[in-house]
Amino acid sequence: GESVGLHLPTLSVQEGDNSIINCAYSNSASDYFIWYKQESGKGPQFIIDIRSNMDKRQGQRVTVLLNKTVKHLSLQIAATQPGDSAVYFCAENLAGGGNKLTFGTGTQLKVEL
Amino acid sequence: DTEVTQTPKHLVMGMTNKKSLKCEQHMGHRAMYWYKQKAKKPPELMFVYSYEKLSINESVPSRFSPECPNSSLLNLHLHALQPEDSALYLCASSQEGGRGNQPQHFGDGTRLSIL
Numbered sequence: 065g066e067s068v069g070l071h072l073p074t075l076s077v078q079e080g081d082n083s084i085i086n087c088a089y090s091n092s093a094s095d096y097f098i099w100y101k102q103e104s105g106k107g108p109q110f111i112i113d114i115r116s117n118m119d120k121r122q123g124q125r126v127t128v129l130l131n132k133t134v135k136h137l138s139l140q141i142a143a144t145q146p147g148d149s150a151v152y153f154c155a156e157n158l159a160g161g162g163n164k165l166t167f168g169t170g171t172q173l174k175v176e177l
Numbered sequence: 178d179t180e181v182t183q184t185p186k187h188l189v190m191g192m193t194n195k196k197s198l199k200c201e202q203h204m205g206h207r208a209m210y211w212y213k214q215k216a217k218k219p220p221e222l223m224f225v226y227s228y229e230k231l232s233i234n235e236s237v238p239s240r241f242s243p244e245c246p247n248s249s250l251l252n253l254h255l256h257a258l259q260p261e262d263s264a265l266y267l268c269a270s271s272q273e274g275g276r277g278n279q280p281q282h283f284g285d286g287t288r289l290s291i292l
Contacts, residue, residue: 109283165222
């Protein structure tokens with residue numbers, strides 16, 4: 065049978081489509097947020113970050129949106145490719161807490177050909 | 178390839194063994210971190226070193242002993258571990274540890290199995 069807690073939320077998208085991965089963060093005092101990508105057998109890889117004085121930031125094929133009112137963060141990936149298949153984590157840094165990151169639960173992105 | 182190098186990549190040890198995990202970075206970062214990650218779970222912070230001094234210990238059991246010999250190296254000494262300590266151990270670094278708002282860069286981890 066299945067074990068509770070061993071299944072990540074999964075997002076399946078077609079190659080070429082846009083992906084949106086969502087994250088609800090926990091602490092309204094957090095002032096810095098990062099998205100990481102983790103491929104199987106690898107460590108988390110930095111994708112993009114955003115500070116709390118911004119609500120949008122763009123990188124290459126990726127956009128992060130921050131809504132502080134509802135404590136919500138999203139990662140948009142344009143023209144999703146098979147190489148984007150991975151687990152994506154958001155992480156928050158509490159203001160005044162040094163560089164101590166708290167990670168979200170993660171989302172498995174699967175890109176279908 | 179990651180700029181944070183961890184060795185070994187895999188380690189199998191008995192509960193009475195003593196072993197060490199090693200981490201190295203040459204980016205000039207002055208903060209280094211140890212995380213533990215169980216399967217299908219996010220990384221959990223264990224220790225933070227800032228300017229070679231331990232600044233955060235997240236109530237980690239004493240069977241895990243960190244060491245920062247210099248600004249480029251970080252070790253994690255293991256002794257009398259339990260089967261539940263089996264996990265992926267990740268090292269990370271950032272420019273400074275005293276201030277937030279800096280990305281942490283991770284190595285690919287050591288996969289630890291306790292028999």
